[in-house]
Amino acid sequence: MTPDERRGRLEELAPELLEKKEKKKREAGLRPLAHVGPEGVVMRFAPNPSGPLHIGHARASFLNDYYVREYGGKYILRIEDTDPKRVREENYRMLLEDIEWLGLEISDIVYQSDRLDIYYEYCEKLIGIGGAYVCTCDAEVFREKKNAKVACPCRDHEPEENLRLWRAMRAGDYAEGTITVRVKTDITHPDPAMRDFSIFRIVDAPPHPRCDARVYPLMNFSVAVDDHLLGMTHVIRGKDHIANTRRQQFIYEYFGWPMPEYFHYGRMSIEGVVLSTSAMKEGISQGAYTGWDDVHLGTLKAIARRGFSAEAVRNAMIDIGIGQTDISFSWENLFAANKALVDPIAPRYFFVGDPVSCTIGGAPGMVATPCLNPNDPAAGCRHLPFTGTLYAPGEEITTARMVRFKDLFNVRIDYDGATPVFTYAGSSLEEARREHAPIIQWLPKDAAVQCTLHTPDGPVSGLCEPGVCGEQGKVVQFERIGFARVDEVTEHHVSAYFAHR
């Protein structure tokens, strides 16, 4: 049968089958979520304040943000600061700055360090119903027993005994590392990661910047309790948490709570930038990097400094989606996403690398008026006066017999021995085209500013238009070079970071 015949046949036999196939249509964006109630969704972004946010965090935060925007509901920023060893005062500030930059639609901010009493309360409940026990075994000893599927003696304590130990733990009778609370799962579970994992421990030092405590929950407990109490409907996080989800399931089951719906996206490798907090910290302290926003780093601060907008990062991340496949983050795709946003609005300027001063014989004085943006005439023009001498890019004038200085005129290049001689060759654009003269950028002798363009291959020094000085913090396009963010402007110097072509 031909497809048409089949279709006709099916129409006779079971027309309803035809319908559902028809409506399969692809829409832009992420796949729809199931189990969305009338109130929308409740989702969360849960970083820990151990350093600045980086591209990996952008993915997690934007995926969740996408669905909250899509369905409405709540987006909770939950700061997971239950490990005093990894939490530092300044990190909270940086975290909030980064959140601000991302432009997330956050509805509530929750600090886990404010909620220790809640975790204690639920821990006591869990112990009371026999779901957890207090273990005083040495961690190493326990690990070996666990790997051999052998229970430790503490596992047989009655709940009363566990409660007694728990209170002693709370009261300060035990030192760091000598006592822990474990969920009673299945010591013979085929997956060693599931066997009686810890949910509380003692940390003596350093003190926590936001609370006064010695007994801290481990993430599997605080996360499970919070996700339930805060009403999470869907959780999107990396696949490194896939085992944690299964561990948390034991806690949900003991309490009889329904679980949220989980998605675990795959690992994203990112080339070309430093991502590990420890490596960044070390590099900064040794002076290899200028700070958290050093462009060699993968932090959001660095990305921003290089001229990428949060919107571009968002678009790139939504395009990547929530697949479980491990992927390589593609800078090229981010470049394209950023270009789409920045090209319509970035003002154009001339940048001249390796500038050579050229006096043009026989040329009339005039003022060139190139557009700030050829696609947006309303943006206006720049005014570049020519008074007899200009700067031209060294490489370009040594490889051509004739050039056209953009928006100015044509120049013929002859040689007197090794020294080039420049003569005015008319203003006809048609003629320049006929002669295949390259149209190149230039700068007035009297109106050029020193400019360092930082590229991945190192800094390029040259000159740029004075107008660039008014663009600090903005992204401009250096014609025929690419987009760059104007980072710093001083009286006689501009520093810019190359973003992409």
Place this chain on the structure above:
RNA sequence: GCUGCUAUAGUGUAGGGGCCAAUCAUGCCGGCCUUUCACGCCGGCGACUGGGGUUCGAAUCCCCAUAGCAGCACCA
């Protein structure tokens, strides 16, 4: 070692038994437009990891292999 997840063009992604000689984006190549090698437009290149099985029919379901990744912390 044990447990689990994944496998579509260079990169990212859609497709979850027949509409797939496989979508879209990006990239690359060619052309057009253009006083930027930008933007825009037109055309082209490029992929279902391998092997078995189920089925009339498999990118899609099952098994095995291979590869990658994750977890097995008193971190998150």
